[in-house]
Amino acid sequence: MKHYTIGQRRSAKGRPWAAAVSATLVALALAAMPSMARAGQPAETLGADDLRRLQGMAPGAPMPKEGQYVHIPPTMDDLEEAELHPKLKETIRRGHDLFINTQQLRGKNVFNDMNCASCHMGEGRQPFSSPVWPAAVVLPNFRPKNGHVNNLEERIAGCFTYSMNGQPPAYGSDDMVALAAYHQWLAKGVPMYQPGGGMYGRGYPELPEPPRQPEAVRGKAVYEAQCVLCHAADGAGRKQGAEVVFPPVWGDGSYNWGAGIARLFTLASFIKHNMPLGQPNTLTDQQAWDLAQYINSQERPQDPRYTGDIAETRRLYEATFHKHSLYGLEIDGRVLGDHSNTGEKPFLKPEGVFRSRDFSGKGETPAR
Numbered sequence: 001m002k003h004y005t006i007g008q009r010r011s012a013k014g015r016p017w018a019a020a021v022s023a024t025l026v027a028l029a030l031a032a033m034p035s036m037a038r039a040g041q042p043a044e045t046l047g048a049d050d051l052r053r054l055q056g057m058a059p060g061a062p063m064p065k066e067g068q069y070v071h072i073p074p075t076m077d078d079l080e081e082a083e084l085h086p087k088l089k090e091t092i093r094r095g096h097d098l099f100i101n102t103q104q105l106r107g108k109n110v111f112n113d114m115n116c117a118s119c120h121m122g123e124g125r126q127p128f129s130s131p132v133w134p135a136a137v138v139l140p141n142f143r144p145k146n147g148h149v150n151n152l153e154e155r156i157a158g159c160f161t162y163s164m165n166g167q168p169p170a171y172g173s174d175d176m177v178a179l180a181a182y183h184q185w186l187a188k189g190v191p192m193y194q195p196g197g198g199m200y201g202r203g204y205p206e207l208p209e210p211p212r213q214p215e216a217v218r219g220k221a222v223y224e225a226q227c228v229l230c231h232a233a234d235g236a237g238r239k240q241g242a243e244v245v246f247p248p249v250w251g252d253g254s255y256n257w258g259a260g261i262a263r264l265f266t267l268a269s270f271i272k273h274n275m276p277l278g279q280p281n282t283l284t285d286q287q288a289w290d291l292a293q294y295i296n297s298q299e300r301p302q303d304p305r306y307t308g309d310i311a312e313t314r315r316l317y318e319a320t321f322h323k324h325s326l327y328g329l330e331i332d333g334r335v336l337g338d339h340s341n342t343g344e345k346p347f348l349k350p351e352g353v354f355r356s357r358d359f360s361g362k363g364e365t366p367a368r
Contacts, residue, residue: 039071039188039189039190040069040070040071040189040190040191040194041069041070041071042066042067042068042069042070043064043065043066043067043068043069043070043200044066044067046064046070050070050072051063053072054070054072054127057072057122057125057126057127058126058127058128058129058201058273058280059280059281060280060281060282061127061128061201061273061280061281064200065200067198068198068199068200069190069194069195069198069199069200070200070201071133071187071189071190071199071200073124073125073131073133073186073187073188074185074186074188075123075125076093076096076123079092079093079185088181091177091178091181092178092181092182092185094174094175094178095178095179095180095181095182095183095185096123096182098116098175098178098179098182099115099116099117099120099123099124099132099179099182100115100116100117100123101115102114102115102116102117102164103115103243103244105166105169105175108167109160109164109166109167109168109169109175110160110164110165110166111164111165111166111167111343111344111345112164112165112166112248112252112253112254112255112256112301112343112344112345113237113239113244113247113248113253113254114163114164114165114244114247114248114253114254114255115164115244115247116132116159116164116179118163118247119159119163119261119270120132121274124182124183124186125186126201126274127200127201128201128204128205128269128273128274128280129204129270129273129274130202130203130204130270131186131201131202132183132186133183133186133187133190134187134194134196134199134202134203135152135155135183136152136180136183136184136186136187136190137187137190137191137192137193137194138193138194138196139151139152139155140152143155144320145158145320145321146158146354147320147356148356148357149357149359152180152183152184153171153172153176153180154171156168156176156179156180156183157169157171157176157353158353160350161258161304161350161353162255162256162258162259162260162303162304163255163259163260163261164255165255165256165301165342165343165344165345166345166350167345167347167350167351168350168352168353170352171352203269204266204269204270204273205269205273206265206269207265207268207269207272207285207288207289208285210285210286210289210290211286212286214264214268214289214290214292214293215290215293216290216293216294216297216331217294218286218287218290218294219287219290219291219292219293219294219295220294222283222287222290222291222294223291223294223295226275226276226283226291227249227275227276227291230246230276230277231246231247231248231249232248234251235248235249235250235251235254235295235298236248236251236253237249237253237254246277249295249298250295250296250298250299250300251298251299251300252300252301252341252343252344253343253344254300254301255300256300256301256302256303256304256342256343257300257301257302257303257325257327257336257337258303258304258305258321262296262300262325262327263296263321263324263325264289264292264293264296264324264325264326265292265324266324267291267292267295267296268285268288268289268291268292269288271283271288271291271292272285272288293326296325296326297326297331297332297336299336299337299339299341300343301341301342301343301345302337302339302340302341302342302348303317303327303337304348304349304350304353304354305317305349305354306337306340306348310327310328310335310337310338311328313327313328313337314327314328314329314337
């Protein structure tokens with residue numbers, strides 16, 4: 001099986017940014033792959049080796065606090081040694097392959113330059129980079145974003161709908177089952193319905209409010225100094241031919257207005273704990289907030305929930321989502337999101353995604 005990684009070795013001739021980051025990428029790959037998995041346990045029972053592994057996975061991140069549940073997910077090497085049916089191993093390998101290189105579904109399920117691993121770094125294992133194993137043990141559960149109980153496949157479908165501006169694989173399809181199996185493999189040993197709030201490194205932990213109001217002008221200066229090398233001056237990211245090396249952070253190739261990372265607090269935390277690449281936790285909280293303000297004040301494809309009226313759409317989803325985004329607000333004389341641009345996607349709403357669920361036994365609202 002071919003594994004696609006950000007740091008595939010190729011000639012850097014004509015691409016000075018590629019040579020500049022190659023050593024960082026190798027270091028990141030090594031740090032993200034500790035040699036031994038450790039099933040979840042309370043923070044106070046961790047040994048010195050466990051703490052060193054965590055530090056290698058998330059340099060500069062806070063160490064676990066007493067009472068937190070810590071899980072070091074298994075690797076793909078661990079999978080080969082596991083006593084699982086060969087066909088299940090094959091399914092998990094396929095899920096890992098799709099997770100790292102979701103671009104292989106380009107034009108079918110993905111309509112931008114994002115991979116699952118663009119937001120869930122370290123193969124979905126990395127603390128403070130929204131590791132995906134918690135989803136496998138806290139779902140099914142109620143999700144405020146769509147107002148009903150979601151299972152794991154529906155949660156994955158949300159990433160395709162928003163972060164990859166696409167059409168999710170069908171529920172129960174080979175690709176969806178493979179992705180779900182990979183999530184569940186990473187959660188090996190974690191009890192179902194482990195309390196999510198106490199999981200170490202889950203999600204992108206919310207940063208404290210900055211000393212000063214976030215400002216795009218300051219954020220632009222930080223972007224030009226710290227981010228242009230990988231993400232380009234126009235936010236379009238970097239490619240080697242057709243292969244995405246560094247994802248775009250705005251524009252048609254980026255996440256749409258409905259993606260979780262379009263929220264300012266989510267992007268600020270992602271930046272703080274993961275960026276610049278190879279130098280996480282080196283920016284100040286203020287710089288992270290300013291960068292989020294700048295990046296998320298740029299245009300991107302329309303929220304798939306768009307009704308045709310920007311003010312109405314913001315109003316409908318403000319309480320559960322857009323109160324944390326700049327969508328529908330006037331910035332520098334323009335209302336962000338006031339357009340019908342769906343990027344490379346030839347439709348607005350993916351099929352079978354926007355539905356209600358009813359577990360009262362009185363009927364179910366059909367997909368629309």
